[in-house]
Amino acid sequence: MKYIYLLLLINFIACTRPQKATIIEPEISVQPSKSIHPTETDSTNKTNHISKVYALELPKKIDFCDEKTPLNQQDIKERLDKELHKNVYYQSNALLLFKRANRYFPIIEPILKKEGVPDDFKYLAVIESSLENVTSPAGAKGIWQFMKGTAKEYGLEVNKNIDERYNIEKATVMAAKYLKASKEKLGSWTLAAAAYNAGNKRIQDNIDKQLVNNYYDLLLNNETARYVFRILAIKTIITHPKKYGFEFSQKDLYPIQQYKKLKITKSIENLAEFAKKQGVNYKILKLYNPWLLQNELKNKSGKTYYIKIPK
Secondary structure: OHHHHHHHHHHHHHHHOOOOOOOOOOOOOOOOOOOOOOOOOOOOOOOOOOOOOOOOOOOOOOEEOOEEOOOOOHHHHHHHHHHHHHHHOOHHHHHHHHHHHHHHHHHHHHHHHHHOOOHHHHHHHHHHHOOOOOEOOOOOEOOOOEOHHHHHHOOOOEOOOEEHHHOHHHHHHHHHHHHHHHHHHHOOHHHHHHHHHHOHHHHHHHHHHHOOOOHHHOOOOHHHHHHHHHHHHHHHHHHOOHHHOOOOOHHHOOOOOOEEEEEEOOOEOOHHHHHHHOOOOHHHHHHHOOOEOOOOEOOOOOOOEEEEEEO
């Protein structure tokens, strides 16, 4: 009898054991995700006290230096959309750009105009440095972010005592000359802007390889592919601050520096003492003249310099 019960138990276990299934790979049809839901304003929503984040409306049309951006192409639209959202929602940085632009655009704009370079290139300076005298990991310096070799090639003085990459007037003139040379070589201002990031040779090599001569048709490395779109995004935001939620008055912006220029043709052994004689301190002297690197100005050759003294 025990054996009968044992046989029945073994048979029951065998019948209930999962059978090995044959796996058939189904055809895949990509469908919109059900996890992504457009949001609409609901006046009855009890969480209205939470700040909302809105999708931004792209401009209907946009250009760089009067060269049209083809927003009818989906990938172009998405690249601009990315940079616009990144910059609008980095609010603290964007507000500081407005503040600094009020101080530095009045210096940059007339120089670009005099040199025959489109006004839109002032936004290139914004994305390069946020209008600050910064140093990149690669060693580029100043508002226009020039490498030492390029700066010297275009006539700027760069040594342990002086670095004219920090002289906004001289650096802007140099940037204009560089951009004009790139435009002459590559054929458009948009490509000249891209070359400011990647270099003329790299852009030309890509043009030759890919058999196109339009920035928007080129497949470039990520940084250069984003470069012009970053300029366009900053141009859009600075041109239309209220549209993108930025509220400020004139008093919130950094004022234009008022100064007189002193012509210097000799060495200055002690800039702190020199500053004191001019009625300012060393810190203020260096803030107005960041191109002076040390506490002295060496000038054995009798070169003419102009030092700014605040009024």
